[in-house]
Amino acid sequence: MRKTFSSLLEDLVEKDNRVITLLGDIGVFSFRNTMKGFPDRVLNIGILEQSMVGIAAGLSKQGLIPFVHTIAPFLVERAFEQLKIDFGYQRLSGNFVSVGASSDYSALGSTHHCPGDIALLLTIPGFEIFVPGTSAELALAIETSYDNESPTYFRLSEKQNSRDFSNASNAGSIVKEGSKCTVIAFGPVLDVVIEATNDLDVEILYFYKLHPLDKSLIISNCKTRKILLIEPFYSNTMSASVSNLIPEKLRIESIGYPREFIRNYGSLNEHLEFLGFTIERIRMKIEELIQS
Amino acid sequence: MHELDSTLTSLRKRIILTSSIAGEGHIPTSFSILEILYSYYLSQKQAYGLLVQSPNHFILSKGHAAIGLYAVLEYFDLIPSEWLEGFCKFDSPLGGHPDMKKVPFVEASTGSLGHGLPIGVGVSLGKKIQGKSGMTYVLVGDGELNEGSNWESLMVASHHKLSNLTVIVDWNGSTERALSLGNLNDKFKGFDLSVHEIDGHSVFDLCNYFESPSEFHSAGPRVLLAKTTKGKGVKLMESSPNEWHHKIPSAEELDQILQEIE
Numbered sequence: 051m052r053k054t055f056s057s058l059l060e061d062l063v064e065k066d067n068r069v070i071t072l073l074g075d076i077g078v079f080s081f082r083n084t085m086k087g088f089p090d091r092v093l094n095i096g097i098l099e100q101s102m103v104g105i106a107a108g109l110s111k112q113g114l115i116p117f118v119h120t121i122a123p124f125l126v127e128r129a130f131e132q133l134k135i136d137f138g139y140q141r142l143s144g145n146f147v148s149v150g151a152s153s154d155y156s157a158l159g160s161t162h163h164c165p166g167d168i169a170l171l172l173t174i175p176g177f178e179i180f181v182p183g184t185s186a187e188l189a190l191a192i193e194t195s196y197d198n199e200s201p202t203y204f205r206l207s208e209k210q211n212s213r214d215f216s217n218a219s220n221a222g223s224i225v226k227e228g229s230k231c232t233v234i235a236f237g238p239v240l241d242v243v244i245e246a247t248n249d250l251d252v253e254i255l256y257f258y259k260l261h262p263l264d265k266s267l268i269i270s271n272c273k274t275r276k277i278l279l280i281e282p283f284y285s286n287t288m289s290a291s292v293s294n295l296i297p298e299k300l301r302i303e304s305i306g307y308p309r310e311f312i313r314n315y316g317s318l319n320e321h322l323e324f325l326g327f328t329i330e331r332i333r334m335k336i337e338e339l340i341q342s
Numbered sequence: 343m344h345e346l347d348s349t350l351t352s353l354r355k356r357i358i359l360t361s362s363i364a365g366e367g368h369i370p371t372s373f374s375i376l377e378i379l380y381s382y383y384l385s386q387k388q389a390y391g392l393l394v395q396s397p398n399h400f401i402l403s404k405g406h407a408a409i410g411l412y413a414v415l416e417y418f419d420l421i422p423s424e425w426l427e428g429f430c431k432f433d434s435p436l437g438g439h440p441d442m443k444k445v446p447f448v449e450a451s452t453g454s455l456g457h458g459l460p461i462g463v464g465v466s467l468g469k470k471i472q473g474k475s476g477m478t479y480v481l482v483g484d485g486e487l488n489e490g491s492n493w494e495s496l497m498v499a500s501h502h503k504l505s506n507l508t509v510i511v512d513w514n515g516s517t518e519r520a521l522s523l524g525n526l527n528d529k530f531k532g533f534d535l536s537v538h539e540i541d542g543h544s545v546f547d548l549c550n551y552f553e554s555p556s557e558f559h560s561a562g563p564r565v566l567l568a569k570t571t572k573g574k575g576v577k578l579m580e581s582s583p584n585e586w587h588h589k590i591p592s593a594e595e596l597d598q599i600l601q602e603i604e
Binding site: 091095098100101102103105106107108109110111112113132135139140 | 443451456457459460461463464465466467468469471472490491494495497501
């Protein structure tokens with residue numbers, strides 16, 4: 051996905067002279083050719099995230115379209131107030147592209163983890179949020195939204211889904227019809243959901259645009275009012291976004307990152323296994339929901 | 343000069359009366375930067391006639407001095423007087439901190455300190471890349487300089503040789519109650535800025551600075567260290583600036599202050 055991002059940016063910088071990329075000293079090598087060709091348009095601005103976001107706001111005021119890129123916790127958590135005030139409150143447009151997701155840097159420890167980015171950004175009115183599950187979804191999200199005149203967040207992930215749902219509207223998709231309950235998958239967690247449910251009569255919805263959420267798909271489905279969210283970030287991050295769309299009482303469960311620091315290292319797959327993004331746990335939760 | 347004195351007096355009166363009626367406003371800090379604001383807008387008006395035609399930008403990073411900015415914008419007919427009458431009311435465009443989405447010539451919605459300079463660096467960088475002319479002025483407080491984002495941004499400004507950026511420091515000593523900044527002149531020089539010190543209450547010197555960019559031209563970003571007095575013009579405030587930082591005078595104090603500034 052990172053490769054897709056740098057080649058997408060290479061094209062955009064060439065095609066749209068308003069586009070300017072600020073790197074927080076991250077991903078510099080993959081941007082080396084664009085930096086050489088367009089030294090004014092791709093800048094390694096330094097390791098100063100709050101200023102990088104503020105500077106991007108100034109560039110945006112000048113009619114440019116900034117892309118700001120660094121590791122998720124440094125972009126969203128360290129520079130949060132700049133995202134909130136400089137872009138949210140001032141209603142400026144800009145694109146924020148993070149790497150690392152919740153714990154892609156699994157062996158580097160909690161300083162480099164960011165399971166809270168989506169929950170935090172949902173508190174800023176006007177932010178659009180994408181968690182693409184495939185490179186094609188990322189490409190479509192960026193191509194259709196980079197000049198949307200809103201602050202927009204793109205979360206790059208190490209993991210990718212086998213099935214691609216990039217479609218022209220960035221809308222959600224029905225992965226599978228079913229009648230006993232609904233599983234809603236967000237971003238790159240779909241493979242395990244499909245595998246866990248292949249013999250079950252459950253509906254699967256999939257979203258990689260998290261905010262604003264495709265209302266009509268939620269409203270016209272989820273008929274059993276029993277919903278299991280599969281969230282590759284803090285669990286229950288999306289509960290309110292979903293339940294606010296349906297007036298009736300819902301039973302919502304979530305499999306996501308727990309609100310705890312992960313003090314283990316190892317691989318991302320080990321993390322996901324440890325945290326319960328597994329066939330067994332998904333089946334167990336579905337069973338509980340259906341019984342309830 | 344007599345006319346100028348009476349203009350500044352009437353602006354100080356406008357600030358203190360508007361704040362008193364609203365029961366809101368940071369008065370001493372507004373008095374500290376009043377001559378800076380007045381001189382900037384006066385010089386733009388003289389150079390470009392209509393302010394919208396100025397290629398320059400002015401960011402008030404220390405947003406709590408908003409009532410000072412509003413009074414000056416009103417003086418130059420850039421916002422209607424009715425707006426000041428409603429200062430800080432529920433539906434007012436004018437709040438305790440300026441909102442760029444509501445108030446013309448407000449370039450950033452400041453209030454949280456340390457945001458204006460990074461934005462100003464971005465504006466300057468954006469102009470440079472696009473070959474646009476004009477200076478970006480960012481007015482920061484010396485207390486605000488505690489925020490690290492300022493020094494981060496200065497590194498960027500120096501590295502990219504943003505000669506179209508001027509940082510104005512309202513050097514009124516506010517920071518001394520928390521952190522002493524020591525030799526501010528040397529600190530900025532250490533960041534490769536071209537430093538100029540000025541009497542921040544001298545409209546003559548300030549206008550000269552704003553009107554003669556070539557005289558103060560530099561290869562990189564510039565800083566104007568404006569020596570100022572918090573609460574300038576009101577003994578009560580000058581002698582106890584911490585107490586008055588966000589205080590509204592009582593009726594008795596207001597009488598005393600008005601007598602003094604008149």
